[in-house]
Amino acid sequence: MSEKAIAWAWRQRAGGAPEKCVLMSLAVLAGDNDSCFVSRNALAESAEMSRSAVERMLRTLIARGLIFRETEAENIRIALLTGGAAK
Numbered sequence: 001m002s003e004k005a006i007a008w009a010w011r012q013r014a015g016g017a018p019e020k021c022v023l024m025s026l027a028v029l030a031g032d033n034d035s036c037f038v039s040r041n042a043l044a045e046s047a048e049m050s051r052s053a054v055e056r057m058l059r060t061l062i063a064r065g066l067i068f069r070e071t072e073a074e075n076i077r078i079a080l081l082t083g084g085a086a087k
Contacts, residue, residue, distance in 0.1 A: 005030040008082045015060045022047050022057040023066060026078050035079040043076075 009027035014020040025046040029036035044051040058078075061067045068079040 001028055002030045002032055002034060005034050005080050005082060008034075008080065012066055013064075014066065015064060018047075018049065018053065019057045019060050019064075021049070022054055023061055023080075026067065026080060030078075030080055033079075034082050035077060037075055037077045039075050041074075 005027040009023045012023060014023045025043060026036060029038055040051050040054065044054045047054055058067070058069060062069060066081055068081060070077045
């Protein structure tokens, strides 16, 4: 868990409560490199949402420039863009 990532995620305008919930879940899972490797099902469980809802929230967070996603079969690597254009 990266306290820096959690503090960063808390300050972001994610687009709404569901998006913020997914962003905060990712921040809690993030390591010191501000990224995590997680299954879609685990992320859905953590955010208490359906898998399809999590997918929609991830697309919104990508569009807002808050995260970057790489997909490998069932698992995804998510990088929080803590140093990016987000404020």
